Amino acid sequence: MSNSRAVILFWQLAILAAILVVWQWGFEWSRALLPKAYVPKVLDPYFVAKPSLIWQSFLRLGCFADAGGFATCIKSNDNNLWLATLVTLKNTWWGFLFGAASGIAAGLVLGRSDFLARVFGPYVVALNSIPRIALVPLVILIFGLGDLSKIATAWLVVFFVVFFNTFEGTRAVDRDQIAAARLLGASEFTVLRTVVIPSALAWVFASLLPAVSFALIGVIVGEFIGAERGLGKLIIEAEARANASEMMVAIFVMMFVGILLAIAVRSLQSYLLRWQPQFEPSA
Amino acid sequence: MIAAPGQGLAIAREEDRTSAARTRIAVQRLAKRFNASGREFVAVDDVSFEVKQGEFVALLGPSGCGKSTILNMVAGLLPRSGGRILIDQDTVETGKVNPRVGYVFQRDTLFPWRTVEQNIGYGLEIAGLPKTERTRRVASAVEKAGLSGFGQSFPRMLSGGMRQRVALMRTLILEPEILLMDEPFGALDTHTKLEMHKTLLEIWERERQTVLFVTHDLGEALTLASRIILLSARPGRLKEDFDVAIPRPRDPVSVRETAEFGRLYSHIWHSLGEEFRRTRAD
Numbered sequence: 270m271s272n273s274r275a276v277i278l279f280w281q282l283a284i285l286a287a288i289l290v291v292w293q294w295g296f297e298w299s300r301a302l303l304p305k306a307y308v309p310k311v312l313d314p315y316f317v318a319k320p321s322l323i324w325q326s327f328l329r330l331g332c333f334a335d336a337g338g339f340a341t342c343i344k345s346n347d348n349n350l351w352l353a354t355l356v357t358l359k360n361t362w363w364g365f366l367f368g369a370a371s372g373i374a375a376g377l378v379l380g381r382s383d384f385l386a387r388v389f390g391p392y393v394v395a396l397n398s399i400p401r402i403a404l405v406p407l408v409i410l411i412f413g414l415g416d417l418s419k420i421a422t423a424w425l426v427v428f429f430v431v432f433f434n435t436f437e438g439t440r441a442v443d444r445d446q447i448a449a450a451r452l453l454g455a456s457e458f459t460v461l462r463t464v465v466i467p468s469a470l471a472w473v474f475a476s477l478l479p480a481v482s483f484a485l486i487g488v489i490v491g492e493f494i495g496a497e498r499g500l501g502k503l504i505i506e507a508e509a510r511a512n513a514s515e516m517m518v519a520i521f522v523m524m525f526v527g528i529l530l531a532i533a534v535r536s537l538q539s540y541l542l543r544w545q546p547q548f549e550p551s552a
Numbered sequence: 553m554i555a556a557p558g559q560g561l562a563i564a565r566e567e568d569r570t571s572a573a574r575t576r577i578a579v580q581r582l583a584k585r586f587n588a589s590g591r592e593f594v595a596v597d598d599v600s601f602e603v604k605q606g607e608f609v610a611l612l613g614p615s616g617c618g619k620s621t622i623l624n625m626v627a628g629l630l631p632r633s634g635g636r637i638l639i640d641q642d643t644v645e646t647g648k649v650n651p652r653v654g655y656v657f658q659r660d661t662l663f664p665w666r667t668v669e670q671n672i673g674y675g676l677e678i679a680g681l682p683k684t685e686r687t688r689r690v691a692s693a694v695e696k697a698g699l700s701g702f703g704q705s706f707p708r709m710l711s712g713g714m715r716q717r718v719a720l721m722r723t724l725i726l727e728p729e730i731l732l733m734d735e736p737f738g739a740l741d742t743h744t745k746l747e748m749h750k751t752l753l754e755i756w757e758r759e760r761q762t763v764l765f766v767t768h769d770l771g772e773a774l775t776l777a778s779r780i781i782l783l784s785a786r787p788g789r790l791k792e793d794f795d796v797a798i799p800r801p802r803d804p805v806s807v808r809e810t811a812e813f814g815r816l817y818s819h820i821w822h823s824l825g826e827e828f829r830r831t832r833a834d
Contacts, residue, residue: 448629449661451649453675453726463678467665544665544706 293320318514323521326514330503348498348506354522357488357500360416361530364423365484372428372480373473376435381465386436393432401426402490409495419496423487427480431473438472439465471545474538481530485523500526573605576640576730576762577626583634584621595621597787598635608756608763610773610780612820614827618788619766620658620734626764627655627732639730654728654761658735660715662707662722669694669703671718675726693721697751713744717751724755733765737772749775749804757801770820774813775804782820785827792823 296312296319314322328334330350332342343349379386379393405422412418442465450464492501500519507515539548584596596618603609611619624630626637628644637644639653662671670677673690681689694703697717707715716736723731737745753776756763767773773780774796782792798812807813 443661445657445659445661446663449655449657450663450674452627452629452653452655453678453722454649454651455678459678463674464663467663470665542665544708546708 289320292317314513315511316513318517322514323517326512327518327521330515330518348502350503350518350522353498353500353503353519354526356416356498357419357485357492357523358526360419360488360491360499361423361481361484361526364420364487365427365481365530367420368424368427368484369431369477369480371424372431372476373435375428376432376473377439377461377465377469380436380439380469381461393429397429397433401429401487405490405494409491414495414497419488419491419499422491423484426483426487430480430483431476434472434476435469438469441472442468471542474534474542477534477538478531481534482527485527485530489523573607575602575638576605576607577603577764578638579622579626579635580637581635582622582625582632582637584618584625584630585633594787596625597789599783599788599790600635601781601790601793603762603764605762606760608765608776608778610777611764611766611783612770612773612780612824613768613783613788613791614785614824615768617783617785617827619768619783622783622788623732623734623764623766627653629655650730651726652728653730653732654723654726656720656723656731656733656736658738660707660712660719660739662715662718664707667704667706668699668710668718671707672697672721672725674722679726689725693725696755697721711744713740713748716740716748720748720752729761731761731763731765733763735766735768738767738769745772746804752776753800753802753804770817770824771808774798774816774820775802775807780816780820782823783827785830791827792820794820 292312296308296314299308299312311317318326325334327350332339332346332349332351335342337345343351346352379389401422404425408421408425409418412421446464446468447460450460455463488499489501489504492499493505496502500523503519504516507513507519542548579602580600582596582599583594585592585594599622601609611622613619621630625632626639626644628646628648628650631646639650642650644650663674666674669690672693673686676686676689691703694700697720699714699717699721702710702714707718710718716739720736737748740748749772756776763777765773765776777796780794780796781790782794783789784791794816796812796816798807798810
């Protein structure tokens with residue numbers, strides 16, 4: 270009874286409403302009612318803005334409330350919310366795509382070859398031990414302030430995550446399944462295509478979901494450190510002007526971007542892994 | 553044993569055919585030694601036997617006697633330490649697959665990401681058979697295995713017996729002339745096992761592949777095989793060789809009521825019993 274869909278939805282909406290109400294009016298109310306020492310600083314709109322201000326900033330940054338109209342506003346501001354989101358999304362996507370593709374390829378090659386795995390093992394461990402963030406300034410130095418450095422940063426983060434999972438997944442392929450495929454006439458390449466890759470796919474996907482978040486983190490960090498456009502740049506600019514509500518707008522947009530990317534990966538996953546019980550289409 | 557005249561004739565004909573038939577598998581002085589933590593131990597020692605065209609030979613022995621090891625060497629899955637194996641006069645090379653040989657595993661080796669139809673059609677698919685022809689042959693195999701209505705199911709939705717039927721069909725659809733089977737029904741319950749015996753008997757009595765069937769189940773060996781090779785406990789050596797002159801077509805249940813079944817059962821049971829005792833004494 271208590272966990273029926275409607276009840277759960279009710280509580281979810283109630284919690285959301287409570288958060289919005291406290292966020293919007295909590296600071297004023299507590300200042301009016303409580304002694305000064307007890308007024309919670311975390312609710313101070315100077316630091317965390319408040320929903321109404323965030324909404325106004327959203328309308329302004331998104332060019333919805335510009336006197337000159339939507340089109341001129343978009344043109345006059347080259348890091349408006351739309352363009353910034355698009356740039357960040359685009360860089361995240363390419364970084365994720367290149368990172369995942371190269372991670373899968375490298376994982377398969379090293380996973381299938383004991384020789385290469387042993388030769389490259391120490392290098393992989395050494396490179397993976399470098400905190401990726403430490404490399405961002407270097408990446409920007411090499412690739413410049415443009416999009417390429419953001420894609421490269423995302424690639425760096427995604428590659429290793431996907432690589433390690435693919436490698437382990439390739440190692441975990443059932444030897445008897447490989448033997449069975451060979452006995453049914455499969456060549457080495459056919460075994461890779463029809464047994465190793467489908468079998469390792471579950472492991473690969475287990476890494477793709479975090480990888481897509483990591484790609485977004487990589488791009489944002491890149492934009493923090495040096496960029497011309499993007500949501501990260503928007504936050505840094507807002508910080509310089511101590512404008513909490515604009516930062517909040519960027520944060521919320523990132524949240525939506527993250528959710529959209531996760532949904533995309535998730536639906537691809539449940540299609541490709543539909544043979545696994547947890548992805549069984551519910552009737 | 554007093555056999556009906558017709559049955560006696562059937563036996564005579566079967567034996568005639570096998571004695572005149574050519575040798576498909578020849579195992580000569582086969583040996584296998586393993587190195588386990590610096591200590592060498594002998595798994596198979598000086599085993600020789602032959603399997604002729606159309607024979608159904610059961611390789612019977614206590615657990616750990618090396619019968620699966622022998623089978624895997626015959627299949628070329630495992631390198632041998634000594635001796636020779638010939639299939640149709642050609643020496644078996646490790647790692648090289650002979651397209652005339654089919655192999656059925658004890659363990660479930662179905663591809664879980666493929667449906668029943670895709671599993672059964674795997675060999676045809678990678679051989680590049682046109683899709684229409686493939687679909688036709690897969691459909692007929694699905695029906696032959698009693699899996700109608702499950703063609704689109706994934707293996708995890710099937711019972712153990714059904715999965716093993718799929719595995720059997722995945723191998724048989726390639727029409728191998730020689731069939732190597734490594735305790736294929738070892739993991740199934742008694743009832744399912746009997747059903748599988750029925751299916752296999754029907755197929756084999758129609759198609760007469762040359763079969764080498766590894767098992768530790770005496771009843772299973774007597775039900776299916778036309779010959780039983782008994783191996784000793786470790787190290788695996790050839791102990792005895794029996795012809796199973798039970799007439800065909802056999803039924804997995806009523807075959808147990810024949811006099812020949814009873815006679816061979818108690819005889820081999822004694823022989824096998826000695827080996828089990830030796831295993832336990834180790």
